[in-house]
Structure formats: C-alpha cells, structure tokens
Amino acid sequence: MYNHKEIEQRILKFWQEEKIYEAAKKKNENGKKVYFLDGPPYTTGEIHVGTAWNKTLKDFYLRMMRMQGYNVWDRAGWDMHGLPITHKVLEKLKLEKQDIENFGVEKFIKLCEKFAVDNMNIMTEQFKKLGVWMDWENAYRSISPEFIEGVWWVIKRAHENKFLYQGKKTMHWCPSCATSLAKHELEYEEVEDESIFVKLPLEDKNGKQIKDEFLLVWTTTPWTMPFNLAVMVNPEIDYVKAEVEVGAQGAGNARNAAHSGAPERNSVRKEKWIIAKALAGAVIQGVFEKKFRVVDEFKGKKLEGLHYVHPFLQDIPFHAKIKKENKKAHSVILSAEYVDVGSGTGLVHCAPGCGPEDYEVGHRNKLPPYNTLDERGTLEDAGKYSGLRARKDDTKFIQALREKGAILATTKVQHDYAHCWRCKSAVIFRTTDQWFFDVESKLKEKMLAENAKIKWQPEWAGSKWMHSWLENLRDNGITRQIYWGIPLPVWQCSSCKKFEVVGSVYELEKLSGKKAPKDLHRPYIDAIKWSCKQKGCKGNFGRLSDVLDVWVDAGSTSFTCLDYPQRADLFKEYWPADMIMEGKDQIRGWFNLLLVASMVALEKPSFKQVYMHGFINDALGRKMSKSLGNIISPEEVLSKYGADATRFYMISGTPPGLDLNYDHREAEIKYRSLGVFGNISRYIQDYAKVIGKPSFKTSAKDAEEVEEKYILSRLNSTIKEVKELFADLQFNKVPTLIEELFLELSRFYIQSTREKLSAGTKQEKEAVLNTISEVYYKSLLMLAPVCPFLAEDIYQQLRDAFGAPEQGSVRKDKWFSEKSIHLHPFPQADEKVINKKLETQVDIAKQIIEAALSQREEAKLGIRWPISELQVLTKDKDVEAAVKELDDTIGRQVNVKEVKVKLLASSSSAGEEGKEFKGGRVLLDTELTKELEAEGFTRELIRRVQALRKKAGLEKKDKISLAICGKGLGKILDAGKIRELVNATSLEISDDESKYRKQELEEKFMVREKSMKISLKKLQK
Ligand SMILES: [Zn+2]
Ligand SMILES: [Zn+2]
Structure with a gap:
C-alpha cells in the first residue's frame, strides 16, 4: 500500500512552495464567473468529522469547476459571534453572565475575539490538511468591521422596506443562561411534573359570583397561573354541567383532597362543574373519586364570553386593572386548534405570555402577552407573588391556590418538556421586547414561489422540506441580550422615544457628528451618543443594548462575502450565489436565514442551487455522541487511511440528503482501490522501459482490436457520464464511476492484454501500452478533484518519467506541460469512440469468463493449462452475438483454443452440464491432449x-x-x-x-x- 502520510506532507509543501492554488485560480481569471458561497462554520473548537465531510464536498465541487475553466469565487468564511463562544469564555473565567459588567465588557469581548480567532486558525490548518483549496487568506470573518457594516445594511434595508419591527413576544427562555432560545436550541426530554386541576368560580353578567358554579381547568405548569388571562374551549366539543356532591365527607382520598371550602363538618353541598363531556367520568370519578349527575349539556361555543373570577384577582394589581379594561380578560374564549379531549378537562387555561399557542389565541382576542418574569425567571410586579421563581417554586403556587380553595386535585404527569441545548435547564417562557423581521405578512408567499425556482439536490429537500418549512414560517426574532455579537444598529431618544436605524458607519458619523470607533463591537459602539434634534426635545440618542442573533450574521453572508456594500462591483458580477452546500439541519437554519435576509433586504433570493447532505453517524447508524463513546475524529480517520481515501469515501459514500454511516471498513476498501490505481502507474513505467515511452493518446491504429475499442469506449462514456452527473449535482456517483473505470482497466483490460504486451508484435505492444496510458492519464485527471494528493504524486512521477523535454529543447509534451495536475483541464469525452453495444457485449463476455474460470477451478485445471474447447449454450441472440464478437478475448482469458456458441430454441433445455451464467450455460472440454x-x-x-x-x-x-x-x-x-x-x-x-x-x-x-x-x-x- 502507499505511504499516505509521506505523500500528503510532501504534496502540501509542494503546493505551498510552488503556489499551485494561486496558479489554478489565475489560469481561470477570464473564465465564466461562478459564485460559490461557503456556509461559515462556527469557531467554537476543532473540526469534527461532519465538518470535514462538508468541506470535502465543497472542495470537490470547487476543484471540478476549476478544472472545467470556471472562475470560481471560493472565499472561505467564519461565524465568530454569539452565545456558544460567550459561554466558553465565561466557563474559562468561571464567571456568569451578570458578572461581565464588573469584569469589564471590553476585556470580555477581547477574550471572545481571541477565542474565536484561535479556533479559526486551528480549523483552517485542519481543513488544509484535508486538501481543501479555498481562499483562506482572505476569508470573511463575521467580526470584521466590513462584515458588521454589511449586516447593518441588511437591517437598514429591512427597516426601509418595512420588514423590521419591535414587538413583545413570548419566547422560550433559559433562566440559567438568561437568554431567549430559538426553536432549534430546544431539546425535548421526558420529565415528571405536578399537574393541577383548578376550579374557577363563574360570574354573572353583573360581575357577581354565581354560587357553586365552576369551570374546571387542568395545567402542568402551575407557575403560569399568575399570568392566566382566559380559558380556552373548543367550540365544536360537547361540554356538560355536572352536579357533584362535595363537602367534608366527599373528600375521598386524603392526599388529593378536594378543597370545596365547605364550612360545616359532615354537611353535604352540591356544586356544578363545567367539563368536557368525554372527560367528565374519567376526571370526576377517576381522579376526584366523586359521584356526579349531568344537569346540562351544550357545545363549547355556548360558553364563549362567560366570565370567571381569577384566583389571584385580589393579589396581583394587574388582574384587577385588565379586568376593568379588557372585556375578554378572565373569560372563556374559543380555540378549535389547541383544545381537545386527549387529556385534562377540555378547558385549557390560557396565558398569552407563556407559550406560542397561548400567544396566538390571546393575540386573536386582543389579550396582551402578560408575563413579568425577569431574565432569571423570577416574578416581578406580581404583588405578594413577587420573588417566586417560575417552575422552581411550583409547589408555592400550588399552595397559594390551595389556600384559595381552587385546587381540586394534583397528579403527577410525565411529559416531554423543552430544555436548553446548552445547559440542559428546563425552559420557561418570557415576554420581552425584541426586534423582528416580518416575514409572515408579505414575504412568505414570495419566498415559496422563489424556492420553487431554486435547484435543490436532492429535489425533495426543496419541494418538501424547505417548502413546508416556508409554509409555516414565522416572524424571526433577530435580537439577543448578550455582549458578543453584532450591535443592533438602532439608536433611540431617551425622551421622545424616536429611533434611528443606522445602515452604515458613514450614516452613524453623519447622525452623531462623531468619528465611529474602529472596532464596532460593544462597548466602543455604545459610546456613540447624540442629542435629539426634535424640536423641544432635550433627550439623548443612545444605542439599544441588544446585539443581533448570530443567524443574522450567517444569513447576511451572501452580501458580506462579496464585501457588499463597501464594494458594488463584486456584487454586480457575482450575486446571487450559484451554489451553496450544507447539511440537512440548515433547512431551518442557514438556508432559511440566507433566504430571509436577502428577501427583507432586496426581495430577491440569494442562491440558485443547493446541495444538501445528511449527518455522519457511526457504522451502526447511531448518532455520534460523547455518552455512546462512538465519536470518530477527523484525525483518527486521516491517520488511518489518509486524506485521499477519506475524501474518496466521504464523497461517494451516500446519495445527496442522506446520512453517512461512517464505517472504517468502507474507507479501507477505497484505500485499497487507490493502491490498485497506484500500481497501474508502476506497470506503465516498467513496460515503458522495454517498449518505449507511451503516447498517452491512442491513434486509430492502436485501437483496431476489440479490447482497445472496449476500454476506450468505457473511458469516454465515463468522462461523459461523470460530467453529466456532476452538472446534476449527483456528487456521490462521480468517484464511483471513476473507480469502476480504473478497476476495469486493471482487472479486465490489463489482464486480457498481458500476453500481447509481453509477446506481441512491436505494434501490438505499443498499442496496448498507449491504450493503458491514455485511459490511465484521463482517469488520473478525473480523480484529481476527489484525491488531490495521490493524483498529484502520481502525476509528478509520470512527469519525471515521461514529461522531460528533449535535450536542449523547450518542453513540448502537452500531457505533462503543467507543473501540477491541478492546472490541467478536465478531460473531454470523444463521443465517436463510445460504443455502448460493445460495452454490453463485454459485460456478457465477462460473465462467461467468470463461469468458465470457476468450472476450471472445480476441475482443478490451473489457468496455464490450455483447454481445447469452450461452448456457450444460450437462447439469447445478444449473447450469441457477444460471443461471436468476443471469442478471441474469451479464449485468451479462459485459455481455450476454440470458443463456440450454440443458439438454442426457446423451448429446449440447456441441460445440467457445465456452469450456469445469466445468459445460459458454459461447457468446457477438459480432456488434455499431448499438445x-x-x-x-x-x-x-x-x-x-x-x-x-x-x-x-x-x-x-x-x-x-x-x-x-x-x-x-x-x-x-x-x-x-x-x-x-x-x-x-x-x-x-x-x-x-x-x-x-x-x-x-x-x-x-x-x-x-x-x-x-x-x-x-x-x-x-
Ligand atoms: Zn441554558
Ligand atoms: Zn427626542
């Protein structure tokens, strides 16, 4: 096998010293421009095997394009802001978020920057070792002032287009990280919670409590009760009014005792409870262990507008206030979509500030997203409940409700609950002021239409996944309350509250009359303030303290990668991107945000083609994880089989969109294949010493015989198919086709011409060596984008052997005219040489040969012992024709003197003798004569x-x-x-x-x- 470590080191050095990458780009300066947009990896640590896969696919694409003469924009990029880095730095400092001000914001963001840059440097070296050729020197970095300005431009455009707004929104919130969480940052896990059945007394039209009539609601989040503003029922479901005996005697089981508030011992009172008909038995008898009698029955719609008394009406001033101001507050509202009879009571408590569904129904009924939790999840402004914590103090909320006589029962419930992806804390809901891109009201339909025009590979990634994502698209919150990020470019007057959205450094300097800081990050940017110019206003403009979510950084890269808006020329020449390539998790991530950002800025899509790949799992298809201990590192893979075999395997391993179950054995197979490939080079060099230098291009007289015609046809049909498949972005099929070709060269062509090469006429020998050389040389060119190191090494060997100029003359040999294989163009298919019929016939011949050889083995007749006759029995005319065409080839390979074929009538039997193959039977005459x-x-x-x-x-x-x-x-x-x-x-x-x-x-x-x-x-x- 070949020494991949030595080759890779030597070739990397060669590329660097000879500036081969630069030369490859220079060569295509005048070629057609293609904009490849690198989705920026996040600089939290070293690369993992999935990142290696992603960059390998990208490099394969870029190399293929360069070999085809395209002038590709291949600037690498880095995502360097945000929470994960903030957390890593805080971890190192053993600090928490609230300590940053004391520690010093400037010191802190410098450390974040250093962390990001250090990782960027490590990752760059790792990618280079994989053979990835991108513009690393000039990589775009989300922390550069140009990049930040580019993102500001996007925000400003969104503002001018009226797609930017500030609003209150209920968000998933991690009380431990003190930050909002996006959907993709949630991890669901089963937990056990105390759920409560609560009864809410009904009121009549005059606001008087109706004696002994209640709505029954059920909730698994007792801490949301202070924020309850309504009760939802399904208008179509049947509800009942159930008469229940309550009182001291009725308090069945002690732990779940129903607190009816009955004044006298042993007295029996009757209450009327409203509950879904389908659940009445299960809840009243099953949970409360009480008898009941249905006294009324009606559809949920009839309950709309009924008012109830909130248990905390007297305790939290807000409730008294909203009850006066808002007719819908503390009343029954309708929701067909979020209320069913799957569990609970069929009446759902609604806290619009505590969840997206509640928010939506509340919003429809003009109820505000009321929620007073602070960023640590503690209630503020909540009367006597101020200071209690969401979730953590559930028992205290339950106790308070119990004291009010509102709790009917508590039960344990197992359910999937969202947790923070980073710190694994249970997530709560908060309502905060955030900034949004408005995509729901106007852009969604346009985005769906534009998406249908984008070429997706696989097709379903676009037509199904992306399409359904866009159908359910919601306004994107774009702000975060942290320090390490692109500052939100919004300044607001402290007095009149007017605000300015700033789109560039120039604009900022014009507005403020001050020089903008070189570094646009916090805290420097926050020093820029100016006095309000509004008549009579004495306020000051200061920046809102938010920073942008990193997804806005990544989403803006279609512009920032071209240094837009600083440069207009590149934008004009390249935008939108011709190609992007990322993993399947980016449907909701980068693919989505890249589209959103260009839609809010220009109302145009920012990319034309997408290649989507899957995830890398272990060999058994399990997700790689620390706990399973099945993580494969890129280093491990590279040291075992080298970059070329790894790339070969990763590119060919699985169709677009599907996961790759990484199996070392598969990588080893590719490694062995490459070994076979390397051996052919030595074979050519050995024979060239005897026969003379091959021409690397066959002439008409070289290709008179059927073996040559066949392998040259295979060569050209492979080149043709490879180009077509590549153009259709079916990357995985490309290396496989090339492999099939060179294995066919080795196992079929070289095998069947061995004798001709050693014992043939001079012309025969030259014909064979020229044929091998041409097929090999073009395979080498095609393999170069897949296995750049090995291809270069072999090219240099051949160049040393055959490319030297005649003494005293300039180099003429065009096959080796370039100093690197990566400066040669991709081979062209000669369609005239393609003979598909012959290719099929050789396939048939190979089956016959295989059957004959296995029969030989059974008869213990070594291949060197010639046999007088082989007969093929078949009913298939194509088989008959193939044998007649290829009898010499079959004869040579099986070592028989005569090959015959007999076409049988379709009704007759081929018998049991000999050996079967797909198209018939093969019979060998195994008797040995003296000769x-x-x-x-x-x-x-x-x-x-x-x-x-x-x-x-x-x-x-x-x-x-x-x-x-x-x-x-x-x-x-x-x-x-x-x-x-x-x-x-x-x-x-x-x-x-x-x-x-x-x-x-x-x-x-x-x-x-x-x-x-x-x-x-x-x-x-
Ligand atoms: Zn967290
Ligand atoms: Zn003002």
Whole structure:
C-alpha cells in the first residue's frame, strides 16, 4: 500500500512552495464567473468529522469547476459571534453572565475575539490538511468591521422596506443562561411534573359570583397561573354541567383532597362543574373519586364570553386593572386548534405570555402577552407573588391556590418538556421586547414561489422540506441580550422615544457628528451618543443594548462575502450565489436565514442551487455522541487511511440528503482501490522501459482490436457520464464511476492484454501500452478533484518519467506541460469512440469468463493449462452475438483454443452440464491432449522463471541465461516462446542431471508429478 502520510506532507509543501492554488485560480481569471458561497462554520473548537465531510464536498465541487475553466469565487468564511463562544469564555473565567459588567465588557469581548480567532486558525490548518483549496487568506470573518457594516445594511434595508419591527413576544427562555432560545436550541426530554386541576368560580353578567358554579381547568405548569388571562374551549366539543356532591365527607382520598371550602363538618353541598363531556367520568370519578349527575349539556361555543373570577384577582394589581379594561380578560374564549379531549378537562387555561399557542389565541382576542418574569425567571410586579421563581417554586403556587380553595386535585404527569441545548435547564417562557423581521405578512408567499425556482439536490429537500418549512414560517426574532455579537444598529431618544436605524458607519458619523470607533463591537459602539434634534426635545440618542442573533450574521453572508456594500462591483458580477452546500439541519437554519435576509433586504433570493447532505453517524447508524463513546475524529480517520481515501469515501459514500454511516471498513476498501490505481502507474513505467515511452493518446491504429475499442469506449462514456452527473449535482456517483473505470482497466483490460504486451508484435505492444496510458492519464485527471494528493504524486512521477523535454529543447509534451495536475483541464469525452453495444457485449463476455474460470477451478485445471474447447449454450441472440464478437478475448482469458456458441430454441433445455451464467450455460472440454499438455508445461515454466526473475530483482529489460532440467521436457517445451517471454539470451533444456548447468539462482519444484528445476543468471549487456 502507499505511504499516505509521506505523500500528503510532501504534496502540501509542494503546493505551498510552488503556489499551485494561486496558479489554478489565475489560469481561470477570464473564465465564466461562478459564485460559490461557503456556509461559515462556527469557531467554537476543532473540526469534527461532519465538518470535514462538508468541506470535502465543497472542495470537490470547487476543484471540478476549476478544472472545467470556471472562475470560481471560493472565499472561505467564519461565524465568530454569539452565545456558544460567550459561554466558553465565561466557563474559562468561571464567571456568569451578570458578572461581565464588573469584569469589564471590553476585556470580555477581547477574550471572545481571541477565542474565536484561535479556533479559526486551528480549523483552517485542519481543513488544509484535508486538501481543501479555498481562499483562506482572505476569508470573511463575521467580526470584521466590513462584515458588521454589511449586516447593518441588511437591517437598514429591512427597516426601509418595512420588514423590521419591535414587538413583545413570548419566547422560550433559559433562566440559567438568561437568554431567549430559538426553536432549534430546544431539546425535548421526558420529565415528571405536578399537574393541577383548578376550579374557577363563574360570574354573572353583573360581575357577581354565581354560587357553586365552576369551570374546571387542568395545567402542568402551575407557575403560569399568575399570568392566566382566559380559558380556552373548543367550540365544536360537547361540554356538560355536572352536579357533584362535595363537602367534608366527599373528600375521598386524603392526599388529593378536594378543597370545596365547605364550612360545616359532615354537611353535604352540591356544586356544578363545567367539563368536557368525554372527560367528565374519567376526571370526576377517576381522579376526584366523586359521584356526579349531568344537569346540562351544550357545545363549547355556548360558553364563549362567560366570565370567571381569577384566583389571584385580589393579589396581583394587574388582574384587577385588565379586568376593568379588557372585556375578554378572565373569560372563556374559543380555540378549535389547541383544545381537545386527549387529556385534562377540555378547558385549557390560557396565558398569552407563556407559550406560542397561548400567544396566538390571546393575540386573536386582543389579550396582551402578560408575563413579568425577569431574565432569571423570577416574578416581578406580581404583588405578594413577587420573588417566586417560575417552575422552581411550583409547589408555592400550588399552595397559594390551595389556600384559595381552587385546587381540586394534583397528579403527577410525565411529559416531554423543552430544555436548553446548552445547559440542559428546563425552559420557561418570557415576554420581552425584541426586534423582528416580518416575514409572515408579505414575504412568505414570495419566498415559496422563489424556492420553487431554486435547484435543490436532492429535489425533495426543496419541494418538501424547505417548502413546508416556508409554509409555516414565522416572524424571526433577530435580537439577543448578550455582549458578543453584532450591535443592533438602532439608536433611540431617551425622551421622545424616536429611533434611528443606522445602515452604515458613514450614516452613524453623519447622525452623531462623531468619528465611529474602529472596532464596532460593544462597548466602543455604545459610546456613540447624540442629542435629539426634535424640536423641544432635550433627550439623548443612545444605542439599544441588544446585539443581533448570530443567524443574522450567517444569513447576511451572501452580501458580506462579496464585501457588499463597501464594494458594488463584486456584487454586480457575482450575486446571487450559484451554489451553496450544507447539511440537512440548515433547512431551518442557514438556508432559511440566507433566504430571509436577502428577501427583507432586496426581495430577491440569494442562491440558485443547493446541495444538501445528511449527518455522519457511526457504522451502526447511531448518532455520534460523547455518552455512546462512538465519536470518530477527523484525525483518527486521516491517520488511518489518509486524506485521499477519506475524501474518496466521504464523497461517494451516500446519495445527496442522506446520512453517512461512517464505517472504517468502507474507507479501507477505497484505500485499497487507490493502491490498485497506484500500481497501474508502476506497470506503465516498467513496460515503458522495454517498449518505449507511451503516447498517452491512442491513434486509430492502436485501437483496431476489440479490447482497445472496449476500454476506450468505457473511458469516454465515463468522462461523459461523470460530467453529466456532476452538472446534476449527483456528487456521490462521480468517484464511483471513476473507480469502476480504473478497476476495469486493471482487472479486465490489463489482464486480457498481458500476453500481447509481453509477446506481441512491436505494434501490438505499443498499442496496448498507449491504450493503458491514455485511459490511465484521463482517469488520473478525473480523480484529481476527489484525491488531490495521490493524483498529484502520481502525476509528478509520470512527469519525471515521461514529461522531460528533449535535450536542449523547450518542453513540448502537452500531457505533462503543467507543473501540477491541478492546472490541467478536465478531460473531454470523444463521443465517436463510445460504443455502448460493445460495452454490453463485454459485460456478457465477462460473465462467461467468470463461469468458465470457476468450472476450471472445480476441475482443478490451473489457468496455464490450455483447454481445447469452450461452448456457450444460450437462447439469447445478444449473447450469441457477444460471443461471436468476443471469442478471441474469451479464449485468451479462459485459455481455450476454440470458443463456440450454440443458439438454442426457446423451448429446449440447456441441460445440467457445465456452469450456469445469466445468459445460459458454459461447457468446457477438459480432456488434455499431448499438445495441450506441452503448452501447459511451457506456460508453467515461464511463470516460474518470471517469479524467479522478480525475486532476483531483475527488470523487464534485463537479459538472462537460463537452464531448465526435467525428465522428458526437452521434447515438449516451446523453447522459442520461453526465450522471448522471459528475455533469455541463452537457454539450455536438459532431460537429466548430467547435462544440467547450474546458474547463479536456482529453484526446484514439482509440476504434475514431474520434478524439475530452473536456474538463471543476469547477463551484462
Ligand atoms: Zn441554558
Ligand atoms: Zn427626542
């Protein structure tokens, strides 16, 4: 096998010293421009095997494009802001978010920057070792002032287009990280919570409590009760009014005792509870252990507008206030979509500030997203409940409700609950002031239409996944309350509350009359303030403290990667991106945000083609994780089989969109294939020493015979298919086709021409070597984008051997005119040479050969023992034609003197004799005649001599003197043939010891029960 470590190091150095990447770009300066947009990896640590896969696919694409003459924009990029980095730095400092002000914001963001840059440098080196050629020197970085200005431009455009707004929104919130969480940052896990059944007293139209009538609601989040503003029922569901006996005696089980508030011992009172009909039995009898009687039945719609008394009406001032101001507050509202009878009571408590569904129904009924939790999840402004914490103090909320007599029962419930992806804390809901891109009201339909025009590979990634994502698209919150991020470019007057959205440094300087800081991050940017110019206003403009979510950074890259808006020329030449390539998690991530950002800025899509890949799992298809201990690192993979075999495997491993179950055995198979590929190069060089330098391009007279016609047809049809598949972004099929071609060259063509190459006429020999060379050279070119190191190494070997200029002349040989293989164009298919019919016929012939060889093996007849006849029995006319066309080839490969074919009538049987193949049966005449036996001994001896030559380290061109000894051999061996094939100048064959002259090297052996020996000596020329 080849030494991949040595090759990779040497080639990397060669590329660097000779500036090959720069030369490859320069070559295409005037080529057609193609904008490839690199989705920026996040700089939190070293690359993992999934990132390696992603960049390998990108590099493969870029190399293919460069070889086809395109002038590709290949600027690498980095995502360097945000929470994960903030957290890593805080972890290192052993600080929490609220300590940052004391620690010093400037010191803190400098550390964040250093962390991001250090990782960027490590990752760059790792990608380079994989052979990834991108513009690393000039990589775009989300922390640069140009990048930040580009994002400000997007925000400003969104503002001018009226797609930017500030609003209150209920958000998933991590109380431990003190930040809002996007959907993709939630992890669901099953937990056990205390759920409560609460009864809410009904009121009449005059605001008087109706005696003993209640709504029954059920909730798994007791802490949301202070924020309850309504009760939702499904208008279509049947509800009942159930009469229940309550009181001291009725309090069935002690733990779940129903608190009816009955004043007298042993007295029996009756209450009327409203509950979904379908659940009445399960809840009243099953949970409360009480008897009931239905006194009324109606649809949910009839309950709309009924008012109830909130248990905390007297305790939290807000409730008294909203009850006065808002007719819908503390009343029954309708929701067909979020209320069912799957669990609970069929009446759902609604806290619009505590969840997206509640928000939506509340919003419809003009109820505000009321929620007073602070960023640590503690209630503020909530009367006597101020200071209690969401979730953590659930028991205290339950106790308070119990004291009010509102709790009917508590039960444990197991359910999936959202947790923070980072710190694993249970998530709560908060209502905060955030900024949004408005995509719901106007852009959504346009985005759906634009998406349908984008080419997606796989197709379903666009037509199904992206389409359904866009159908459910919601306004994107774009702000975060942290320090390390692009500052939201919004300044607001402290007095009149007017605000300015700033789109550039120039604009900021004009507004403020001050020089903008070089570094646009916090805290520097926050020093820019100016006094309000509004008549009579004495306020000051200061920046709102928010920063932008990192997804806005990444989403803006279609602009910032082209240095827009600082430069207009590149934008004009390249935008929108021709190609983007990322993993399947980016449907809701980067693909989405990239589209959103360009839609809010220009109302145009920012990319034309997408290649989506899956995830990398372990060999068993399990997700790689620390806990399973099945993580495969890129280092491990590279040190085992090298960058080329890894790339080969990763590119070919799985169709677009699907996961790759990383299996070392598969990588090893590719490694072995590459070994076979390398051996062909040595084969060519060895024979060239005997036959002369090959031409690397066959002429018409080289390709007169069927084997040459066949392999050249395969070569050209492969080139053609590879180009078509690549153009359709079916990347995985490309390396496989190239592999099939060079394995066919090695296993079929080289096998079947071995004898011609060593014993044929001069013209035959040249024809074979030229054919091998042409197929190999073009395979090498095609392999270069897949395995750039090995391809370069082999190219350099061949160049040393065959590319040297004639003495004193300039280099003329165009096959090796470039100093690197990566400067050559991709091979062109010669369609005239493609003969699909012949390719099919060779496929049939190969099946016949395989069947015949296996029959030989069963008869214990080594391949060197010739057989007189092979007969093919078939009912298939195509098989008949293939045998007639390829009888010589079959004969040579199976070593039979005559190949016959018999076409059988479709009704007749082919019998049981011989060996079956797909198109019929193969029969061998295995009887040995004297002549065949003699030929067999001759071949066997030739093989032994060749092996001994090899053992002695002789090259093909070295001449020998040879002696053979064995009883009866003198009469039967073909001395002329032996002499020619083993390059023997003198040959002595003796029947007994007395005449045998031993030479330097000797070997004794038995062939078909005859003992014999050979000995040879290298002759000096
Ligand atoms: Zn968290
Ligand atoms: Zn003002």
